[in-house]
Amino acid sequence: MEEKKTLYLECRSGISGDMTVAALLDLGATEENLRHTLAQLPLDGYEIRIGRVQKSGLDACDFDVILEEEKGAHVHHEHAHHHEHGEEHHHAHGPHAHAHRTWRDIEQMLDGAGLKPRVLELSKQMFRIVAEAEGKVHGRPADEVHFHEVGAVDSIVDIVSAAACMEELNVDRVVASDIWEGQGHVHCQHGILPVPVPAVLEIASGHGLTLKQTEQQGEMVTPTGAAIAALSEGKKPEKFTIEKIGLGAGKKEFPRANVLRAMLIKEERQPGERLWMLESNIDDCSGEVMGYCLECLLEAGARDAFFTSIYMKKNRPAYQLSVLCDEEQIEKMNAILFRETTTIGVRRYPVERESLERRIEEVSTPYGKAKVKVCLLGGKEMRYPEYESVKKLAKEQGMGYREMYQLVKENV
Structure with missing residues (x-):
């Protein structure tokens, strides 16, 4: 059986669907498999173009979806061409510009397309992430959201293409860097919206993405790109070896190279186990409250939790409550500490543990x-x-x- 791969997305120029597909093709996913997968979808009126471009002197793969009305003029999609809630789009007057589909429609289309199980799973996961974000933005259930753009041909192609490439590369795990974003505003059918656009903020908020705002004017992260980054299971490991590198070109020209850098990496296993220690000094809780809190922490999955007798300022006898947990449990443990005790602050630091x-x-x-x-x-x-x-x-x-x-x- 082929070894499962970890995909690391370095999003220092943001991330969009077409950039991701291009980077995955540059990593070794094949155009043949991509076209075969897309042929299974009940979509027409488009073609895809794959080529090479220079971005700040770097050779990168370029992936573009060209709709029928664009032929001849060959208008490139902007980096931010996936504006799922109806932002400005280059296809404003074509026959596909108003192909409004609900998430339920898209899900049924994908289910009936005969896609490989992993491709279907990833495609639906990415669409669902966008649908839930759009639902929150517009105040309606996710499966009833009408997508102005994510339901359009080019966006369906981007998402299914990304899923097909990940499946072919045998990607089992995705990790991502901080997501670098621009600032300013973008024009849309509903008016002028701030950057990051609302759907991107919802996805970042709901999936723990870290946005890093830069001085660059304009949008660098699209909702589709954010949904791809939301597949991430965390940040890149501290130590890893790089098996292969792929560069996917963005459509805008920035002072810095506008590329998404994707890497297939192998994580170096550490001899010890990295955990986190959370601590809080408490001098105004009863024994019953403290005991109950300890039970809650252990039931919630803390590796260990214990009290140490201490003296605080003004010589008050008190307890230090210590909690040992995995990194992904920090938020849950903090919530319990703030809910069940009178503490107003919790400090934390990483620890290494050797165990038999x-x-x-x-x-x-x-x-x-x-x-x-x-x-x-x-x-x-x-x-x-x-x-x-x-x-x-x-x-x-x-x-x-x-x-x-x-x-x-x-x-x-």
Whole structure:
């Protein structure tokens, strides 16, 4: 089976659908597979053009969707040509300009197109992200949103093409940098909107994307591009090796190279485990409140949580509440700390943890079944009966905990 790949998107010139497809083609996705996938869609009135362009002296792949009314003039789509809520668009007067489709229509079209399972999954995921954002912007359910542009031919092509390329490259995981965005305003059918446009802000807010606003005037991030970045499972790893690099050209000319740089990377596994420690000093909570908070933290998935007795200013006896958790749990743990205690601030810092390889086994003893933690050290197994199992057997047998612990240990 071919090795799964991690795709890293470096979005220092923003991100759009056509830039992403171009970068993926430059990474090795084939035009043949792309055209074969698009041929399965019930769409016509367009053609795609794939070529090479120079962006600030860099050779990059260029991907463009040309609608029928553009032929001859060959008007390039702008970098920000996906304005799902009806912003200015180069196809304002063509037969496809007003092809309004709901998300439900698009989903049914994709389901009936015979796409590969992974291509279908990714395409629907990206469209759903945009639909939910547009629904919030316009105050209606996601499946009833009428897309002025994302329902148009070129945007459907962009999203399905990106999904087809990811599937062909065997991309299993996507990570992304901060998303660099411009400033100012854009014209649309509803008036003049600020940059970032509302749908991009909704996607960034709902999917944890980090936008970094630059001095560049104009839009650098389209809703379709934001939806692609929203596939990201986090930031790039601290250490990685690069297997291949692809450059996708944007349509605008910026002082800096207007390219999306995509990389297939291999993450370097660290010898230790990177976790986060959250801490708060508390001197005005009751014991009941503190105990309850600790239970909530552990139930929510904290790796560990504990109290340390301390003295605060004015010699007040207090407790330091410490929580060990994974990075993706920080927000959840903070929410519990602020909700369940009187703290008004939580500090955090990364920690490295070395731990033994371990597993849980269930064994049979003369007193019943017990769970045992098996740890490996230097190839040697060490076995430790689990507390809850020992407690349960001790109660069932009417024996003390220490006596039952020793009996179980002798039998495992």
